[in-house]
Amino acid sequence: MLGAISATDLVKTRPGFGQTIVPCPGSVLASPVPASYDPDPDYFFHWYRDSAIVIDALRVARIEGLVGDVAAERLAEFVEFTLSLDRMDRDGLSGLARFRADVAPDFLRYVRDAAEIGRRAADWVRAETRVNPDATPDFTRWDRPQADGVALRAIALLRWWGETDAGLHGGMRAVIEADLAFTLARSAEPSFDIWEEELGHHYYTYLVQSEALELGAAWFAGLDRRKEAQACAAGASELATRLERFWDAGLGFIRSRQGVADGSDRKALDAANLLAVIHAGRASGPHSVLDPRVQASLAAFETLFEAEYAINRDRPAGRGPALGRYAGDTYYSGGAYYFSTLGAAEFYYRLAVALSDGAELPAAPENACFRARLPAGRDRRSSAAAALRRGDAILHTVRAFTPACGALSEQFDQTTGEQTSAKHLTWSYAAFVTAAAARSAATGRLRA
Structure with missing residues (x-):
């Protein structure tokens, strides 16, 4: 697991996209193995969800005595890497133009077009599913927007808060506040599920968002920021109400999603629900x-x-x-x-x-x-x-x-x-x- 965090010694080339990727400190690779669907999938990306799960597991490993000071070092790098994502080119169109110029003709069909990039909101960075580990946007066609990873990141950092030195709190505070604000603003909107397959409203997303806002409410209260605490508490309460709608007494289990294009029950029973309970x-x-x-x-x-x-x-x-x-x-x-x-x-x-x-x-x-x-x-x-x-x-x-x-x-x-x-x-x-x-x-x- 440690080998995938701050893996600055690795290099990933994507010749079809004209890319050479060298991970930045603080990035977390979903897999450190460079693959190109040959046949293994290319997971040489920093996924918001996966990285938050890994950073939280790093905290657990530290508590269990499995790692020492390196855990705090990697956390500090992760916070700085996350802050660097907020400094991405928010226009994006110029970056896309430069990116497309290096893409082989056969690979252009895998790249987002200018119209899609142009529709991005001001908080587009947090609505992404993943980024390259060198802190550049992922311009490939991949299902987005997604909201669970940002909530998970807030949860992970709030759990780390009491175990970190005050010197790291400034950066952590900036990430936590922005992640909670995004969660509050986007909680009612549809997003893609954790498998990045279906756009809708998902039990997993709602539960981790609710937990993030509950933890955020307590954190803001401890900082004597009553307005923010009340906003988080109200958001968590609203999500708690929505979560109750996923229970299906007829089926005898909690449904995984609502409001998706495929209205069948094939994916109603999903590992995402089990993972939601574990991660919350x-x-x-x-x-x-x-x-x-x-x-x-x-x-x-x-x-x-x-x-x-x-x-x-x-x-x-x-x-x-x-x-x-x-x-x-x-x-x-x-x-x-x-x-x-x-x-x-x-x-x-x-x-x-x-x-x-x-x-x-x-x-x-x-x-x-x-x-x-x-x-x-x-x-x-x-x-x-x-x-x-x-x-x-x-x-x-x-x-x-x-x-x-x-x-x-x-x-x-x-x-x-x-x-x-x-x-x-x-x-x-x-x-x-x-x-x-x-x-x-x-x-x-x-x-x-």
Whole structure:
């Protein structure tokens, strides 16, 4: 994971686009492996969402003692890199003209045209999905606008705030304030989902936006900025109301999206919902690991992939299901994703922590299937132990499909279990770090 942050020693060429990319300090590569869809995808970009997840995992790794002072150094570089994005050429048309002049004729169809660039709003930088790691715009045709990454970045920096020196607070404050302002301004607008496939209103986006604004409200209050605190609190409350509309009692799970062009239910059940709960990180209440509707959704999600994936059928005792994104996924192998599967393990570890800390496993009609998968024990402690075992079973599956060298790609094939898609996906390593930390917390509670 560290090798993808501030990877200034790497160089990526895109001959068709006339580009030579050298990452700046503070950029976070989605994958540090230079690829060109040959056959692996080109992930040599700084995605807002992925980078925020990785920077938050870096904080967790520091707490766990896995990294030392380098974590704070990389955070400082990340903040400066983010600030540099705000200094991009806000006209963009001149930059596009220069870019197009170097693009091979066969590649021009992959480049945004001047009309599209000209429609960009004043806050276009934050509405992007990704940028080049050398702090230049991504002029290729890629689905945008997207709003979840900015909210996640605010969450990550707000979590880092109390663990950083005051000397870094100026830059952090500038990023946090701008990210929260963008989130408030754009929360009602449609955006693309985390897979960058569908424009609409998404559970994942709403939940991380709501969490960012709740944390922002508390942060502004601590700075005695009441007006901003009230605005964030009101925005979070509005998003909380919208989130309630995603529960579908007829289907028995939380829908992943609303208002998309494809009105079918094929993608209604989506890993994005599980990841939303993990990334928002709420300890209790609605949309936390203790929410019966969230638990029902996870049970339905596991059931889907237990039936869909060959590697989940007749699996050895003690192994949980490998999990993908949604039914009928065709991206590369359409297989299991390490971060989806690790996300489920982390869910159970966090549930074990909550139960160990005194919460009750809710008994509601909505989560009956979930409780059947996780039989309640005689008391909270035995219920927590059951949740820990369930997390371990899923982690055993990740271990079974991880090579001895420990490399984590984006996917592992649903039939063969072989790794596919992007090699060394940085998000996969981040997901492992946070799942392992959640397991450490759970086992620590149960040993106490």
